[in-house]
Amino acid sequence: MNEPESDRIVRTVASTQSEMTEIILPNDTNTLGNLLGGRLMHFIDLTGAMAAYRHSRTHVVTAAMDHIDFIRPVRLGDLLTLKSSVNRAFTSSMEVGVKVWAENTRTGGIVHVASAYLVFVAVDEHGRLQNVPQLLPETPDEIRRHADALRRREHRERENARRHRERLATAEQDATYQGKP
Numbered sequence: 074m075n076e077p078e079s080d081r082i083v084r085t086v087a088s089t090q091s092e093m094t095e096i097i098l099p100n101d102t103n104t105l106g107n108l109l110g111g112r113l114m115h116f117i118d119l120t121g122a123m124a125a126y127r128h129s130r131t132h133v134v135t136a137a138m139d140h141i142d143f144i145r146p147v148r149l150g151d152l153l154t155l156k157s158s159v160n161r162a163f164t165s166s167m168e169v170g171v172k173v174w175a176e177n178t179r180t181g182g183i184v185h186v187a188s189a190y191l192v193f194v195a196v197d198e199h200g201r202l203q204n205v206p207q208l209l210p211e212t213p214d215e216i217r218r219h220a221d222a223l224r225r226r227e228h229r230e231r232e233n234a235r236r237h238r239e240r241l242a243t244a245e246q247d248a249t250y251q252g253k254p
């Protein structure tokens with residue numbers, strides 16, 4: 074866990090790229106015949122984890138799914154394709170981006186339906202944090218995503234700290250309230 078930065082293995086973004094395709098069946102849909110949001114999030118989590126596994130080569134847990142846009146509905150019978158790659162590796166955590174497309178099997182039309190950012194944390198079989206390899210962004214898009222991931226991490230940390238303060242304040246108010254007759 075504490076090896077010097079210079080000794081860490083380096084992996085490329087390309088080596089983390091992962092892809093999954095699903096056909097949307099009745100069990101995946103709501104009463105309108107559209108893919109359930111929770112089911113889509115499950116597919117996103119799985120595809121994101123594949124990229125995190127390929128980068129870390131150890132167990133990973135999802136720490137956060139912090140940004141997801143559902144742009145268009147996915148219909149019963151569509152083919153869903155999800156692609157993921159690691160945007161940036163930190164110490165034990167990695168930000169992974171996932172992009173999702175739906176293909177109409179009759180027309181062949183393909184539309185972008187969702188995008189999400191997730192954070193996975195590498196752990197060993199006992200749940201202890203593990204250092205992850207460094208990530209080498211190579212293309213202009215990878216370099217941009219690498220920089221954006223750092224800004225999102227800073228934003229995430231500020232938000233987590235704010236929520237923590239709110240929880241403490243609420244717990245204090247509850248304790249005061251419960252102390253009254």
Ligand SMILES: CC(C)(COP(=O)(O)OP(=O)(O)OC[C@H]1O[C@@H](n2cnc3c(N)ncnc32)[C@H](O)[C@@H]1OP(=O)(O)O)[C@@H](O)C(=O)NCCC(=O)NCCS
Binds near residue numbers: 136167
């Ligand atoms: C994620 C988890 C391992 C972090 O453990 P922890 O003891 O809080 O660890 P730390 O606070 O030392 O943080 C470890 C790393 O996780 C990151 N992290 C922790 N909580 C995070 C969050 N909410 N969002 C984003 N990153 C987070 C930290 O930034 C840190 O990254 P770094 O090592 O790259 O700097 C722990 O909270 C956990 O096990 N959560 C449950 C995970 C789970 O069950 N997921 C669903 C099923 S897979």
